[in-house]
Amino acid sequence: MANTELQMGHSSGRSTDNALSRDVSFSILSNQRRRYVLHHLKRVGEPTPIRNLAEQVAAWENGCGIEELTYKQRKRVYTSLHQTHLPKLDSHGIVEYERGRGVATLTERAADLDIYLQVVGRNDISWSQYYLGLASVSLAVLAAAGLGLPPFTFVADLTYATVIAVTLLISAAIHACHLRRMHLGSTEVPAELTTGRNGLLTRLLGAR
Template sequence: MGQVGVSRTEKRQLSRDDVYDILSNQRRRYALHAIKQENERAELSDLAEQVAAWENDKCIQDITSTERHRVYTSMQQTHLPTLERAGVITHDNGTVTLTDTADSLDVYLDVVPGDSIPWAEYYLGLAAVSLALVVAIWVGVFPPSIPSLVWPTVITLLFLVSAAYHVKETRRLQLGAADKPPELLE
Protein backbone atom coordinates (compact mmCIF):
# COMPACT_ATOMS: atom_id res chain seq x y z
CA MET A 1 0.00 0.00 0.00
CA GLY A 2 3.04 2.27 -0.26
CA GLN A 3 2.73 5.56 -2.06
CA VAL A 4 4.17 5.40 -5.54
CA GLY A 5 6.44 8.26 -6.55
CA VAL A 6 7.50 9.59 -3.14
CA SER A 7 10.88 8.34 -2.05
CA ARG A 8 13.01 9.41 0.88
CA THR A 9 14.95 11.72 -1.42
CA GLU A 10 11.93 13.44 -3.04
CA LYS A 11 10.56 16.34 -1.03
CA ARG A 12 6.99 17.43 -1.53
CA GLN A 13 5.89 20.96 -0.64
CA LEU A 14 3.16 20.90 2.03
CA SER A 15 0.66 23.71 2.30
CA ARG A 16 0.32 25.43 5.65
CA ASP A 17 -3.17 23.94 6.01
CA ASP A 18 -1.77 20.43 5.38
CA VAL A 19 0.88 20.94 8.04
CA TYR A 20 -1.62 22.22 10.59
CA ASP A 21 -3.98 19.34 9.80
CA ILE A 22 -1.21 16.77 10.22
CA LEU A 23 0.08 18.24 13.49
CA SER A 24 -3.39 18.95 14.92
CA ASN A 25 -3.78 15.34 16.03
CA GLN A 26 -1.83 14.13 19.05
CA ARG A 27 -1.74 10.53 17.85
CA ARG A 28 -0.12 11.60 14.56
CA ARG A 29 2.45 13.73 16.44
CA TYR A 30 3.25 10.77 18.69
CA ALA A 31 3.55 8.47 15.68
CA LEU A 32 5.92 10.86 13.88
CA HIS A 33 8.01 11.17 17.03
CA ALA A 34 8.24 7.39 17.42
CA ILE A 35 9.18 6.86 13.76
CA LYS A 36 11.92 9.50 14.00
CA GLN A 37 13.30 7.75 17.08
CA GLU A 38 13.54 4.50 15.14
CA ASN A 39 15.79 5.93 12.41
CA GLU A 40 12.79 7.03 10.35
CA ARG A 41 11.37 3.52 9.87
CA ALA A 42 9.10 1.53 12.21
CA GLU A 43 6.82 -1.46 12.16
CA LEU A 44 3.15 -0.55 12.61
CA SER A 45 2.77 -2.98 15.52
CA ASP A 46 5.72 -1.41 17.39
CA LEU A 47 4.47 2.06 16.54
CA ALA A 48 1.00 1.29 17.92
CA GLU A 49 2.49 -0.07 21.14
CA GLN A 50 4.65 3.00 21.70
CA VAL A 51 1.85 5.47 20.92
CA ALA A 52 -0.55 3.56 23.21
CA ALA A 53 2.04 3.66 26.00
CA TRP A 54 2.47 7.44 25.68
CA GLU A 55 -1.26 8.06 25.44
CA ASN A 56 -1.96 6.00 28.55
CA ASP A 57 1.14 7.17 30.45
CA LYS A 58 2.37 3.60 30.85
CA CYS A 59 5.38 1.49 29.99
CA ILE A 60 4.97 -0.56 26.84
CA GLN A 61 4.87 -3.73 28.95
CA ASP A 62 1.89 -2.39 30.94
CA ILE A 63 -0.47 -1.48 28.09
CA THR A 64 -3.43 -3.75 27.58
CA SER A 65 -4.31 -5.49 24.35
CA THR A 66 -7.39 -3.25 24.11
CA GLU A 67 -5.28 -0.08 24.36
CA ARG A 68 -2.84 -1.44 21.78
CA HIS A 69 -5.61 -2.57 19.43
CA ARG A 70 -7.44 0.77 19.65
CA VAL A 71 -4.31 2.66 18.56
CA TYR A 72 -3.35 0.07 15.92
CA THR A 73 -6.78 0.27 14.29
CA SER A 74 -6.96 4.06 14.22
CA MET A 75 -3.38 4.30 12.95
CA GLN A 76 -4.10 1.83 10.14
CA GLN A 77 -7.50 3.22 9.15
CA THR A 78 -7.11 6.96 9.73
CA HIS A 79 -3.72 8.38 10.65
CA LEU A 80 -1.32 6.51 8.37
CA PRO A 81 -3.50 7.12 5.29
CA THR A 82 -3.60 10.84 6.19
CA LEU A 83 0.19 10.98 6.55
CA GLU A 84 0.68 8.96 3.37
CA ARG A 85 -1.64 11.18 1.30
CA ALA A 86 0.34 14.19 2.51
CA GLY A 87 3.56 12.49 1.39
CA VAL A 88 5.02 12.46 4.91
CA ILE A 89 5.33 8.66 5.13
CA THR A 90 5.19 5.56 3.03
CA HIS A 91 3.44 2.50 4.42
CA ASP A 92 4.16 -0.90 2.93
CA ASN A 93 3.49 -4.34 4.43
CA GLY A 94 3.33 -3.02 7.99
CA THR A 95 6.49 -0.91 7.71
CA VAL A 96 6.15 2.86 8.05
CA THR A 97 8.94 5.02 6.63
CA LEU A 98 9.33 8.80 6.77
CA THR A 99 9.90 10.72 3.56
CA ASP A 100 11.93 13.91 3.23
CA THR A 101 8.67 15.85 3.34
CA ALA A 102 8.44 15.00 7.07
CA ASP A 103 11.43 17.26 7.73
CA SER A 104 9.33 20.31 6.86
CA LEU A 105 7.02 19.63 9.83
CA ASP A 106 9.69 20.46 12.42
CA VAL A 107 9.60 24.22 11.82
CA TYR A 108 5.89 24.33 12.66
CA LEU A 109 6.14 22.58 16.00
CA ASP A 110 7.29 25.06 18.65
CA VAL A 111 6.61 23.43 21.98
CA VAL A 112 6.64 25.82 24.93
CA PRO A 113 6.66 24.01 28.27
CA GLY A 114 3.93 25.13 30.69
CA ASP A 115 6.37 26.94 32.99
CA SER A 116 8.01 28.95 30.18
CA ILE A 117 7.22 32.03 28.19
CA PRO A 118 7.23 31.92 24.37
CA TRP A 119 10.60 32.76 22.86
CA ALA A 120 9.22 35.74 20.93
CA GLU A 121 8.10 37.32 24.21
CA TYR A 122 11.42 36.49 25.87
CA TYR A 123 13.41 38.23 23.11
CA LEU A 124 11.05 41.20 23.20
CA GLY A 125 11.72 41.52 26.95
CA LEU A 126 15.47 41.11 26.42
CA ALA A 127 15.41 43.86 23.79
CA ALA A 128 13.47 46.13 26.19
CA VAL A 129 16.04 45.52 28.96
CA SER A 130 18.86 46.23 26.50
CA LEU A 131 17.18 49.46 25.39
CA ALA A 132 16.70 50.52 29.02
CA LEU A 133 20.41 49.86 29.62
CA VAL A 134 21.35 51.97 26.59
CA VAL A 135 19.10 54.83 27.77
CA ALA A 136 20.59 54.60 31.29
CA ILE A 137 24.09 54.85 29.80
CA TRP A 138 23.05 57.76 27.58
CA VAL A 139 21.60 59.81 30.47
CA GLY A 140 24.64 59.07 32.63
CA VAL A 141 23.20 56.76 35.30
CA PHE A 142 26.41 54.72 35.44
CA PRO A 143 29.77 56.19 36.48
CA PRO A 144 32.00 57.29 33.58
CA SER A 145 34.85 55.16 34.99
CA ILE A 146 33.29 52.05 33.42
CA PRO A 147 34.90 51.51 29.99
CA SER A 148 32.56 52.23 27.07
CA LEU A 149 32.92 48.74 25.54
CA VAL A 150 31.58 47.03 28.66
CA TRP A 151 27.93 47.86 27.89
CA PRO A 152 27.79 46.65 24.28
CA THR A 153 29.66 43.54 25.41
CA VAL A 154 27.09 42.88 28.17
CA ILE A 155 24.18 43.32 25.75
CA THR A 156 25.82 41.11 23.11
CA LEU A 157 26.56 38.39 25.68
CA LEU A 158 22.95 38.47 26.90
CA PHE A 159 21.69 37.86 23.37
CA LEU A 160 24.40 35.29 22.61
CA VAL A 161 23.70 33.20 25.72
CA SER A 162 19.94 33.47 25.18
CA ALA A 163 20.18 32.44 21.53
CA ALA A 164 22.48 29.51 22.35
CA TYR A 165 20.05 28.28 25.00
CA HIS A 166 17.14 28.77 22.61
CA VAL A 167 18.86 26.66 19.92
CA LYS A 168 19.61 23.91 22.48
CA GLU A 169 16.00 23.83 23.71
CA THR A 170 14.54 23.92 20.20
CA ARG A 171 16.62 20.93 19.18
CA ARG A 172 15.68 19.06 22.36
CA LEU A 173 11.97 19.66 21.71
CA GLN A 174 11.93 18.51 18.08
CA LEU A 175 9.95 15.44 17.13
CA GLY A 176 12.15 12.39 17.56
CA ALA A 177 14.85 14.15 19.58
CA ALA A 178 13.96 12.91 23.08
CA ASP A 179 12.65 9.68 24.59
CA LYS A 180 9.12 11.08 24.77
CA PRO A 181 7.21 13.41 22.44
CA PRO A 182 7.84 17.10 23.23
CA GLU A 183 4.42 17.65 24.79
CA LEU A 184 5.13 14.92 27.38
CA LEU A 185 8.43 16.49 28.50
CA GLU A 186 6.76 19.18 30.61
Protein backbone atom coordinates in the same frame (compact mmCIF):
# COMPACT_ATOMS: atom_id res chain seq x y z
CA MET B 1 12.08 6.77 -13.33
CA ALA B 2 10.85 10.11 -12.00
CA ASN B 3 7.82 10.08 -14.31
CA THR B 4 6.96 6.52 -13.27
CA GLU B 5 7.09 7.42 -9.58
CA LEU B 6 4.85 10.40 -10.15
CA GLN B 7 2.30 8.28 -11.94
CA MET B 8 2.36 5.66 -9.19
CA GLY B 9 1.91 8.33 -6.52
CA HIS B 10 -1.03 9.83 -8.36
CA SER B 11 -2.77 6.49 -8.90
CA SER B 12 -2.49 5.62 -5.20
CA GLY B 13 -4.12 8.89 -4.21
CA ARG B 14 -0.93 10.50 -2.95
CA SER B 15 -0.27 14.20 -3.33
CA THR B 16 2.24 14.94 -6.06
CA ASP B 17 3.03 18.52 -5.04
CA ASN B 18 6.72 19.32 -4.73
CA ALA B 19 6.39 20.58 -1.18
CA LEU B 20 3.82 20.43 1.57
CA SER B 21 1.88 23.63 2.07
CA ARG B 22 1.83 25.30 5.45
CA ASP B 23 -1.88 24.47 5.85
CA VAL B 24 -1.25 20.79 5.19
CA SER B 25 1.71 20.75 7.57
CA PHE B 26 -0.33 22.34 10.33
CA SER B 27 -3.24 19.98 9.69
CA ILE B 28 -0.99 16.94 9.95
CA LEU B 29 0.80 18.11 13.08
CA SER B 30 -2.29 19.41 14.84
CA ASN B 31 -3.03 15.85 15.93
CA GLN B 32 -0.94 14.53 18.81
CA ARG B 33 -1.19 10.91 17.70
CA ARG B 34 0.26 11.77 14.29
CA ARG B 35 3.07 13.72 15.94
CA TYR B 36 3.90 10.68 18.02
CA VAL B 37 3.88 8.49 14.91
CA LEU B 38 6.29 10.81 13.09
CA HIS B 39 8.50 11.14 16.14
CA HIS B 40 8.83 7.38 16.55
CA LEU B 41 9.39 6.66 12.85
CA LYS B 42 12.03 9.37 12.61
CA ARG B 43 13.77 8.13 15.75
CA VAL B 44 13.74 4.48 14.62
CA GLY B 45 14.76 5.30 11.07
CA GLU B 46 13.54 2.06 9.49
CA PRO B 47 10.31 0.34 8.37
CA THR B 48 8.19 -0.28 11.45
CA PRO B 49 5.32 -2.77 11.92
CA ILE B 50 2.12 -1.00 12.82
CA ARG B 51 1.79 -3.20 15.88
CA ASN B 52 5.07 -1.90 17.30
CA LEU B 53 4.20 1.65 16.32
CA ALA B 54 0.78 1.45 17.97
CA GLU B 55 2.27 0.06 21.18
CA GLN B 56 4.79 2.89 21.48
CA VAL B 57 2.22 5.59 20.72
CA ALA B 58 -0.23 4.07 23.20
CA ALA B 59 2.48 3.94 25.88
CA TRP B 60 3.24 7.65 25.39
CA GLU B 61 -0.44 8.55 25.44
CA ASN B 62 -1.11 6.60 28.63
CA GLY B 63 2.12 7.55 30.37
CA CYS B 64 3.25 3.99 30.97
CA GLY B 65 5.59 1.32 29.67
CA ILE B 66 4.65 -0.88 26.72
CA GLU B 67 4.45 -3.91 28.99
CA GLU B 68 1.84 -2.15 31.14
CA LEU B 69 -0.60 -1.48 28.30
CA THR B 70 -3.97 -3.17 28.31
CA TYR B 71 -5.42 -4.89 25.26
CA LYS B 72 -8.03 -2.15 24.90
CA GLN B 73 -5.39 0.61 24.93
CA ARG B 74 -3.34 -1.18 22.26
CA LYS B 75 -6.36 -1.95 20.11
CA ARG B 76 -7.73 1.60 20.22
CA VAL B 77 -4.49 3.11 18.94
CA TYR B 78 -3.89 0.33 16.41
CA THR B 79 -7.32 0.81 14.86
CA SER B 80 -6.93 4.58 14.74
CA LEU B 81 -3.53 4.38 13.06
CA HIS B 82 -4.64 1.75 10.56
CA GLN B 83 -7.91 3.41 9.55
CA THR B 84 -7.13 7.12 9.83
CA HIS B 85 -3.68 8.45 10.61
CA LEU B 86 -1.34 6.29 8.53
CA PRO B 87 -3.57 6.54 5.43
CA LYS B 88 -3.59 10.35 5.84
CA LEU B 89 0.19 10.48 6.15
CA ASP B 90 0.49 8.12 3.19
CA SER B 91 -1.82 10.25 1.05
CA HIS B 92 0.56 13.20 1.46
CA GLY B 93 3.62 11.06 0.75
CA ILE B 94 5.05 11.55 4.24
CA VAL B 95 4.76 7.92 5.24
CA GLU B 96 4.61 4.87 3.01
CA TYR B 97 2.01 2.60 4.58
CA GLU B 98 1.88 -0.93 3.22
CA ARG B 99 -1.51 -2.13 4.41
CA GLY B 100 -0.94 -5.72 3.33
CA ARG B 101 2.27 -6.07 5.31
CA GLY B 102 1.18 -3.72 8.06
CA VAL B 103 4.43 -1.73 7.83
CA ALA B 104 5.00 2.04 7.92
CA THR B 105 8.10 3.77 6.57
CA LEU B 106 9.01 7.43 6.81
CA THR B 107 9.73 8.91 3.36
CA GLU B 108 12.14 11.61 2.25
CA ARG B 109 9.19 13.97 1.94
CA ALA B 110 8.95 14.00 5.72
CA ALA B 111 11.83 16.47 5.55
CA ASP B 112 9.19 19.06 4.62
CA LEU B 113 7.94 18.67 8.16
CA ASP B 114 11.09 19.97 9.76
CA ILE B 115 8.88 21.13 12.58
CA TYR B 116 9.58 21.89 16.18
CA LEU B 117 7.10 22.30 18.98
CA GLN B 118 7.45 25.32 21.20
CA VAL B 119 6.04 24.16 24.49
CA VAL B 120 5.56 26.74 27.22
CA GLY B 121 4.75 25.80 30.78
CA ARG B 122 1.80 27.45 32.45
CA ASN B 123 4.08 29.63 34.61
CA ASP B 124 6.80 30.18 32.01
CA ILE B 125 7.31 32.75 29.28
CA SER B 126 7.97 32.14 25.59
CA TRP B 127 11.30 32.92 23.95
CA SER B 128 9.75 35.82 22.05
CA GLN B 129 8.66 37.37 25.36
CA TYR B 130 12.11 36.76 26.82
CA TYR B 131 13.87 38.51 23.93
CA LEU B 132 11.39 41.40 24.10
CA GLY B 133 12.12 41.82 27.80
CA LEU B 134 15.89 41.57 27.27
CA ALA B 135 15.79 44.20 24.53
CA SER B 136 13.63 46.53 26.64
CA VAL B 137 15.95 46.32 29.66
CA SER B 138 19.04 46.77 27.48
CA LEU B 139 17.63 49.89 25.82
CA ALA B 140 16.58 51.33 29.17
CA VAL B 141 20.08 50.82 30.63
CA LEU B 142 21.80 52.33 27.59
CA ALA B 143 19.41 55.29 27.60
CA ALA B 144 20.03 55.93 31.29
CA ALA B 145 23.80 55.73 30.77
CA GLY B 146 23.59 58.06 27.77
CA LEU B 147 21.62 60.63 29.78
CA GLY B 148 24.17 60.48 32.58
CA LEU B 149 21.74 59.22 35.21
CA PRO B 150 23.35 57.75 38.33
CA PRO B 151 24.30 55.04 39.10
CA PHE B 152 24.61 54.14 35.41
CA THR B 153 27.40 56.71 34.92
CA PHE B 154 29.76 54.67 37.14
CA VAL B 155 30.26 52.08 34.37
CA ALA B 156 31.62 52.79 30.90
CA ASP B 157 29.21 52.56 27.98
CA LEU B 158 31.45 49.97 26.33
CA THR B 159 31.06 47.73 29.37
CA TYR B 160 27.28 47.89 29.13
CA ALA B 161 27.43 47.09 25.42
CA THR B 162 29.76 44.15 26.09
CA VAL B 163 27.52 42.73 28.81
CA ILE B 164 24.44 43.06 26.59
CA ALA B 165 26.23 41.39 23.65
CA VAL B 166 27.46 38.48 25.79
CA THR B 167 24.00 38.04 27.33
CA LEU B 168 22.43 37.95 23.88
CA LEU B 169 25.03 35.45 22.64
CA ILE B 170 24.46 33.10 25.59
CA SER B 171 20.69 33.41 25.24
CA ALA B 172 20.84 32.61 21.53
CA ALA B 173 23.06 29.57 22.16
CA ILE B 174 20.67 28.22 24.79
CA HIS B 175 17.71 28.90 22.51
CA ALA B 176 19.37 27.04 19.62
CA CYS B 177 20.05 23.99 21.83
CA HIS B 178 16.48 24.11 23.09
CA LEU B 179 15.05 24.17 19.56
CA ARG B 180 17.18 21.21 18.48
CA ARG B 181 15.72 19.20 21.34
CA MET B 182 12.20 20.17 20.29
CA HIS B 183 12.47 18.74 16.77
CA LEU B 184 10.43 15.61 16.18
CA GLY B 185 12.54 12.49 16.51
CA SER B 186 15.51 14.23 18.13
CA THR B 187 14.88 12.83 21.60
CA GLU B 188 13.94 9.44 23.03
CA VAL B 189 10.58 10.75 24.26
CA PRO B 190 8.49 13.42 22.46
CA ALA B 191 9.47 16.82 23.81
CA GLU B 192 5.90 17.76 24.66
CA LEU B 193 5.79 14.91 27.20
CA THR B 194 8.69 16.36 29.17
CA THR B 195 6.77 19.55 30.10
CA GLY B 196 4.46 17.76 32.52
CA ARG B 197 0.71 18.02 32.83
CA ASN B 198 0.80 21.81 32.96
CA GLY B 199 2.60 22.11 29.62
CA LEU B 200 0.79 24.08 26.95
CA LEU B 201 1.40 23.51 23.26
CA THR B 202 1.46 27.09 22.06
CA ARG B 203 2.77 26.97 18.51
CA LEU B 204 3.60 24.69 15.62
CA LEU B 205 6.22 26.43 13.57
CA GLY B 206 7.60 25.32 10.20
CA ALA B 207 11.31 25.71 9.62
CA ARG B 208 10.62 25.94 5.88
